Amino acid sequence: VWVILSMATQARGLQNFISDLRNAKSKTDESNRVAKELANIRAKFTNSQSLSSYQKKKYVWKLVYIFMLGYDVNFGHAEVVSLVGSAKYSEKQVGYVAMSLLLKAGDSMMNLVINSIRNDLVGSYDDAATSLALVSIANVSGIELMNALHVEVQRVLVSPNATPAVRKKAALCLLRLIRQLPDSIASAEFAEHIANLLQDRHLGVLTSTMSLLIGMASKHEMEYQTMIPYAIHILSSLVLKKACGSDYLYYRTPSPWLQIKLLRFLQYYPDLMSSGQTYVPTLKQILTRILNDTDVSDSINKSNADHAILFEAISTIVVFGDNGDVDLQNAAMRLLGKFISVREPNIRYLGLMTMSRLATLHNASNKEQIKTFQSTVVVSLKDADISVRRRALDLLFVMCDSSNAESIVDELITYLVAADAGIREQMVLKIAVLAEKYAISKKWYVDTILKLISISGDQVSDSIWHRVIVIVTNNPEGDLQQYVAQTMFEVCSSKSAHLKAVAVGSYVLGEFGFLIAEEAGKSGEVQFKVLHQHWSVVDSATQGIMLTAFAKMSNLYSELQPIIAPIFHKLKTSVDIELQQRSNEYRILSTLGADVMEDILREMPAFDTEKVSTLEIALEQEHTDTHDKNIFSKNKGSNGDASPTSKRMVGNNPANPPPGPPPAEPEPDLLGGFDEPEVQVVVPPAAPTQKTAVGIGDEAAVQESFAKLCSAPQGVLFQNSHVQIGIKNEYRGSQGRVQLFVGNMSQVPLKNFKIELPECSYLRRSITDDTGPTGATTVVGVLDVRQQKKLMIMVEAIAPFSDFPTLKISFETDSEVHTYPLRLPIVTTSFTEPLHVDKAAFMGRWTQLAGKEAQEIVSTGIPGSRERMQKVAELLKALKFGRCDQVDNATSVSGCGTYKTGAKDGNGNNISVGMLIRIEANADKFRVTARTLHPTVSASIKTIFC
Numbered sequence: 001v002w003v004i005l006s007m008a009t010q011a012r013g014l015q016n017f018i019s020d021l022r023n024a025k026s027k028t029d030e031s032n033r034v035a036k037e038l039a040n041i042r043a044k045f046t047n048s049q050s051l052s053s054y055q056k057k058k059y060v061w062k063l064v065y066i067f068m069l070g071y072d073v074n075f076g077h078a079e080v081v082s083l084v085g086s087a088k089y090s091e092k093q094v095g096y097v098a099m100s101l102l103l104k105a106g107d108s109m110m111n112l113v114i115n116s117i118r119n120d121l122v123g124s125y126d127d128a129a130t131s132l133a134l135v136s137i138a139n140v141s142g143i144e145l146m147n148a149l150h151v152e153v154q155r156v157l158v159s160p161n162a163t164p165a166v167r168k169k170a171a172l173c174l175l176r177l178i179r180q181l182p183d184s185i186a187s188a189e190f191a192e193h194i195a196n197l198l199q200d201r202h203l204g205v206l207t208s209t210m211s212l213l214i215g216m217a218s219k220h221e222m223e224y225q226t227m228i229p230y231a232i233h234i235l236s237s238l239v240l241k242k243a244c245g246s247d248y249l250y251y252r253t254p255s256p257w258l259q260i261k262l263l264r265f266l267q268y269y270p271d272l273m274s275s276g277q278t279y280v281p282t283l284k285q286i287l288t289r290i291l292n293d294t295d296v297s298d299s300i301n302k303s304n305a306d307h308a309i310l311f312e313a314i315s316t317i318v319v320f321g322d323n324g325d326v327d328l329q330n331a332a333m334r335l336l337g338k339f340i341s342v343r344e345p346n347i348r349y350l351g352l353m354t355m356s357r358l359a360t361l362h363n364a365s366n367k368e369q370i371k372t373f374q375s376t377v378v379v380s381l382k383d384a385d386i387s388v389r390r391r392a393l394d395l396l397f398v399m400c401d402s403s404n405a406e407s408i409v410d411e412l413i414t415y416l417v418a419a420d421a422g423i424r425e426q427m428v429l430k431i432a433v434l435a436e437k438y439a440i441s442k443k444w445y446v447d448t449i450l451k452l453i454s455i456s457g458d459q460v461s462d463s464i465w466h467r468v469i470v471i472v473t474n475n476p477e478g479d480l481q482q483y484v485a486q487t488m489f490e491v492c493s494s495k496s497a498h499l500k501a502v503a504v505g506s507y508v509l510g511e512f513g514f515l516i517a518e519e520a521g522k523s524g525e526v527q528f529k530v531l532h533q534h535w536s537v538v539d540s541a542t543q544g545i546m547l548t549a550f551a552k553m554s555n556l557y558s559e560l561q562p563i564i565a566p567i568f569h570k571l572k573t574s575v576d577i578e579l580q581q582r583s584n585e586y587r588i589l590s591t592l593g594a595d596v597m598e599d600i601l602r603e604m605p606a607f608d609t610e611k612v613s614t615l616e617i618a619l620e621q622e623h624t625d626t627h628d629k630n631i632f633s634k635n636k637g638s639n640g641d642a643s644p645t646s647k648r649m650v651g652n653n654p655a656n657p658p659p660g661p662p663p664a665e666p667e668p669d670l671l672g673g674f675d676e677p678e679v680q681v682v683v684p685p686a687a688p689t690q691k692t693a694v695g696i697g698d699e700a701a702v703q704e705s706f707a708k709l710c711s712a713p714q715g716v717l718f719q720n721s722h723v724q725i726g727i728k729n730e731y732r733g734s735q736g737r738v739q740l741f742v743g744n745m746s747q748v749p750l751k752n753f754k755i756e757l758p759e760c761s762y763l764r765r766s767i768t769d770d771t772g773p774t775g776a777t778t779v780v781g782v783l784d785v786r787q788q789k790k791l792m793i794m795v796e797a798i799a800p801f802s803d804f805p806t807l808k809i810s811f812e813t814d815s816e817v818h819t820y821p822l823r824l825p826i827v828t829t830s831f832t833e834p835l836h837v838d839k840a841a842f843m844g845r846w847t848q849l850a851g852k853e854a855q856e857i858v859s860t861g862i863p864g865s866r867e868r869m870q871k872v873a874e875l876l877k878a879l880k881f882g883r884c885d886q887v888d889n890a891t892s893v894s895g896c897g898t899y900k901t902g903a904k905d906g907n908g909n910n911i912s913v914g915m916l917i918r919i920e921a922n923a924d925k926f927r928v929t930a931r932t933l934h935p936t937v938s939a940s941i942k943t944i945f946c
Contacts, residue, residue, distance in 0.1 A: 014061050021069070034071055037062060041076065048079055056083060057094045064098050073102055077109040085116035089128055092120075096132040100139040110140075114148050121152040127166050130156065134169040138176040146177050150184045153177060158193045164202040171197070171208035175215045187216060187223040198230040203248040203255050206234065210261035217268045225269055232279045232286070235262045239286045251302035256309055263312040267319040274323040284325055287313050291331045304346075310335070311350045318357045333358060333369045340395075341376050345385050352380060352391035359398040370399045378411050386422050393423065397430045405438030409448060416455050425459040428452050432464045442471060442480050450491060450501065457498035465504050472508065474606045482515040484508055489522055492530050499538045503545050506531055510549030511603055514556055524557030528564070540576045547571075547579065551586040555601045565590065694818045702822065709825035710944060711878035718822055722746045723809065725822070731830050734900040734910065735796045738826065742809065743788040750811040753780035755791065758808075762801035763826070764902060766794045783811065796902040797831040800913065800936040802943060828940040832897040832915065834882035842884040842896060846916055849931035854938035856946045858926045869893060872919055872926075879944065881917060891921045899937055913937050919945065 017037060024030040041059045044051060051059075060079055067073045080102060083095025103110055120126075120133040134156070137149055156162055157170035178185055194216075197209040210231075217224040237243040244254030266272060266283070273280060294310040297303040314332045317324055336358065339351030359370050377399070380392035393412075400408045412431050419427060431452060439445040449468050453460050472484050485508055491497055492505035509527050516522045531546055538546070547568075554564040571583035589597055696702055702718055709715050714728040726741040744750050755778040757767060767774050769791050780789050804823040811818050837845075873883070873893045881895030888894050899913040915938075916931045930941035 013058050014065070017062055018065065030069075034066055034069070038066065038071075038073075045076060045079055048082075053086075053088065053091060057091060060094050060098050064101055067101055077103060077107070081109060081113045081116070084113050085119075089126070092129055092132060096136045100136045103140060110145055114145065117145075117149060118152055121149065121156055127163050130162075130166050131169050134166070134173040138173040143180065146181050146184065150174070150177050150181065154185070154190070154193075158196070164200075164205050167197070167200070167202075167205045168208040171205070171212045175212045178212075178215055178219075182219050185216070187220040190216075191223055191226060194224065194227060195230060198227065198234065203245065203258060207255065207258045207261065210258060210265060214261060214265050214268075217265060221268050228266065228269060228272065228277075229279050231262045231265050232283050235259065235286050236282055238262075239289055250305050251297075251299055253302060253305045253309070256305040259309050260312045263309070263316045267316050270319050270321055271323055273320045273325060284328065287317060287325075287328055288331070291328070291335060307347060307350070311354055314354050315357065318354065318361070322361055329358065329361065330369070337369070337373055337376075340373060340380065345383070345388055348380060348383075349385070349388050349391055352377070352388065352395050356391065356395040356398050359395065367399070367401070370395075371404060374399065374404065374408070378415075381411075381415055386420070389419075389423055390426065393427060393430060397434065400434050400438060402438045405434055406440055406444075409434055413448070413451055413455065416452070419456075424456050425461075428456055428459045428464070429461070432460075432467070436467060436471075442475060443483055445471065446480075446484055446487065450487065450504075453498050453500045453504075454491075457500045460500050465500055468504060469507055470607045473511070473604055481508075481512040485512040485516045486519075486522075489513075489516060489527065489530060492534070495533060497534065499534070499542050502531070502534045502538050503542045506542065506545045506549040510545075510552040513549075513553070517557075524553055524560055525563075528553055528557075528560055540579060543576075544578050544582055547582045547586065551589070552601050554590070555597050561590070691812065691815055691817045694816045696820050696822075706823055706825055710827050710829070711875060717825070718809075718820060719745070722750065722813075722818060723811075723820075725807075725809065725820075727825060729825070729830070733833065734798075734831050734902045735794070736826070736830055738793040738795060738824070740791040740793060740807075741788055742783070742791075744783045744785055746813075747785060748813060749785060750783040750813065751781075753783040753789075753811040754778065754809070755780065755789070756808040756810070757791075757793070757824075758806055760801070760805050762797065762799040763805065764796040764798050768792045768794075795826060797899075798901055798903045800899070800901075800934050800940070801828065802936050802940040827944050828899055828937060829879040829881075829897070829944060831900050832880040833900060834877075834880050835896045835898050835914070836882040837884055837896050839884065839886040842887050842894065842916065845914070846918070846931060849916065849933070852933060852935065852938065853929055853931040854935070854942040855927065855929045856942055858928060858946050859924060866890065869921060872921075875945075876917070876919070881915075892918060894918045899932075915941060917941055917945070 020033055021030055024033060041062060044055070044059055048056070056079055060076065060083060063073050063076045076098075080095055080098040083091045084099055086092050086095065099113060103113070117133045117137065120129045124130055134153065137145060137153065153170055153174050157167060157174055162170065174185075194209065194213055198206065198213075200206060200209070213224060213227060217227075238254045238259055242254055248255040248258075250256055272283070290310055290313040294306045297306065314336065317328045317332050333355070336351050336355040339347050340355060342348055342351075355370065355373075359367065374396075377392050377395050380388055381396065383389050383392070396408055396412065409431055412427060412434075416424065416427055416431070432449060435445050435448040446468060449460075449464060453465070472481055475481070488501075488505035488508045491501050492509070497505070509531060513524065513527045517524050517527070528550065531549060535543065535546065550560075550564045550567060554561045565587070568583040568587040571579050572587060574580040574583065589600060696718070697720065705715065705717050709717060709727055709729075713730065715726070716724060717727050718725040722745060724741075724743045724745050726743075728739040728741070730737045740755075742755060757776050757778075759776060767776070767778070769778055769789070774791075778789075778791060783789060805826050807822045807824050809818075809820040809822070869891065876883070876893055876895045881897045884894045884896055895917045897915045897917075899915055901911050901913075903911045905911050913932055913934050918929045920927045920929075928942055928945045930938045930945075932938045932941070
């Protein structure tokens with residue numbers, strides 16, 4: 001609006017141009033008029049020296065308006081820069097507005113305007129010019145601009161000559177800068193300047209300073225914990241003494257925005273109430289006053305402001321957690337009990353949300369009080385507003401325990417039938433978690449999940465029914481497996497059974513169907529028919545599970561083999577690769593003999609028990625942290641409590657504290673009792689703190705993982721408490737596809753995260769990530785908690801090689817710099833195709849290549865045996881060497897293969913290198929001999945085996 005009003009006062013020609021565009025009868029007429037005007041402006045700017053001030057402003061305003069309409073404007077930047085540097089305010093105003101819109105971060109013209117902005121910041125005594133510069137810096141937010149000017153912005157903020165209007169803008173501009181460049185300010189040194197700013201008597205400056213303080217404290221809590229006394233002192237003046245100028249009274253409430261920011265800042269220090277500091281009683285008195293004095297007002301605006309402060313105060317009590325005051329918690333609980341039953345949806349929403357947070361505390365009386373509101377919360381679950389329903393669902397979830405789990409789960413399932421799609425998925429997941437966590441019995445749990453599938457099967461994720469499988473498989477005691485088999489037989493007997501139910505039934509009847517096969521009407525043949533009737537209506541993933549069940553049934557019940565065998569035969573050429581592979585494997589398995597088949601198709605062993613259910617993990621990231629706003633989410637521990645992840649002792653002061661806390665008996669004015677110290681104007685950036693360098697650590701474990709992945713299609717290359725690096729590869733001839741997965745395993749974001757893949761002369765490759773093609777270095781920036789980065793690497797061998805491609809992962813935490821140089825398991829044998837030859841051909845070629853070999857003797861310390869030679873033979877096969885008939889004896893293993901490359905010979909054919917290998921055992925030693933025409937290939941093969 002300001003831009004349009006400014007335009008309207010500039011030029012009649014501009015007004016006529018706008019009128020022409022508004023009167024255009026079609027989009028084509030508008031485009032033609034814009035094109036004509038752009039051509040005219042371009043022509044005028046070719047000789048800009050002859051333009052008057054009036055003309056420059058008029059044409060630049062026209063460019064701004066054209067840009068606002070959505071048209072590209074790719075010229076006129078030089079004129080914008082000249083207007084920014086003008087000494088006239090009217091020209092400078094136009095220049096800054098145009099710069100904020102037309103110039104982007106990284107624009108080459110941005111460097112030309114930096115000196116003009118710097119002069120307006122520190123060399124000008126005109127508040128209007130300084131304000132324009134600050135607003136433009138915040139809007140453009142380019143990295144180059146921030147690096148060049150962040151010191152000047154700090155100087156403006158702490159300058160004793162700056163007016164309140166300029167200080168407010170400087171604080172908010174600096175907040176925007178530190179969100180982009182968190183390390184641009186030396187936090188420990190700047191805390192003193194924040195303390196001085198908090199002594200300003202202007203409430204507008206205090207409000208902007210608190211916004212800045214919250215942004216800085218969200219990243220460096222310890223450096224700013226000495227600001228707590230100042231925050232409590234200001235809060236006591238506003239709440240207890242009502243000391244506030246009329247300009248900042250909002251419906252008789254003293255500066256509600258400042259009160260909320262002060263309370264939000266205190267939430268970064270959850271140990272505050274137990275610190276024993278002298279200001280703790282004052283804080284308790286403030287919170288008590290807010291809880292007791294807030295009431296519903298006839299004025300909607302006053303009521304909203306007062307309740308905003310109230311809910312922020314309750315959130316502060318929640319964040320203090322079990323270290324907080326029990327009386328405050330009980331008072332907050334009583335208030336919330338009233339709020340969740342009022343008709344006003346906004347109040348009810350906030351009441352439900354805050355009560356769910358309060359329920360996470362370990363105070364036993366809190367939990368018992370919350371249970372008394374169960375019926376009220378259930379009513380809110382049926383509210384017309386979906387946001388209220390979501391908060392009611394959250395509260396029911398956290399108030400649930402073993403004493404009321406059955407009733408809550410029953411209520412949720414009853415409501416699930418009528419729930420709309422917007423909340424169903426969340427309800428299903430939370431019902432599943434509650435049913436597992438507080439199961440009355442395992443049978444009840446299974447029945448509950450089956451109800452979920454029958455009512456809302458499309459919203460039941462795979463992880464939910466997978467948990468049923470795990471629990472049933474891991475509990476063979478009692479009659480649980482038999483009960484589940486009977487239940488799934490009855491469910492799958494219905495032709496309308498959901499495909500998730502069919503998936504569970506296929507697994508259960510395949511594994512445990514024999515437990516009910518003796519019952520009337522439940523023989524193996526009947527079980528097969530019950531499952532097979534769903535074949536045509538389920539998806540391919542479920543069909544794969546059914547094929548496994550059919551294979552196990554054919555092994556258990558001989559009468560089914562003639563019925564099931566044709567199914568495998570029909571699917572051996574299926575277009576679905578998974579079904580094709582399974583059917584061929586099961587079809588061939590039946591020809592290997594009953595003993596082999598029975599051994600392979602025996603019952604599944606127990607699954608690995610998990611410390612935390614995968615369903616609970618899925619609920620951990622419900623709250624999204626946006627900059628510094630979501631304090632509760634930031635302080636939320638992994639167990640869902642409002643306690644912090646790491647303890648922050650409020651009583652310990654940093655080495656260089658700012659001026660001491662205010663006196664206990666302040667004067668009647670808002671910040672009376674503070675002295676007026678001299679403010680330092682220069683704010684030099686502090687030297688960065690030295691961080692500890694951290695490397696791989698356990699080299700032996702990394703070497704073992706690398707060796708395994710040389711012959712395995714997938715696995716973990718490296719893992720520690722911070723990251724997990726997984727590899728999945730697939731090769732065909734000279735080409736391969738390698739997928740690299742890098743995940744954050746820690747509880748904090750990893751900063752400056754980089755993945756470097758240096759070039760290799762022997763490989764032709766292309767790298768893509770989630771956003772498209774990328775180079776040798778992939779800069780992730782910040783890898784959030786539980787986030788995973790995926791790279792796809794397409795490779796082609798173009799020359800022999802004996803070393804290994806490398807990978808370097810680097811990132812930073814608050815106190816450490818991690819660098820992990822690793823080797824990628826891309827080796828010569830990755831591009832090998834097996835070759836099977838007879839004895840004569842192998843020995844003839846072996847003799848011809850005498851002298852062109854690489855050989856090494858390896859001592860294992862373990863005597864050779866038939867079993868060890870069998871493992872060597874399996875390794876040879878895994879590395880894609882073909883076995884040679886009648887060449888070996890009991891102490892030797894030989895293989896033959898072809899190394900494929902994408903390089904071309906003189907005739908245009910791909911170049912290949914034949915490879916022979918022979919491994920011979922003698923006592924506890926192995927002799928590895930590789931012979932090829934190319935010495936590099938020979939050395940490479942020998943290195944892989946040794």
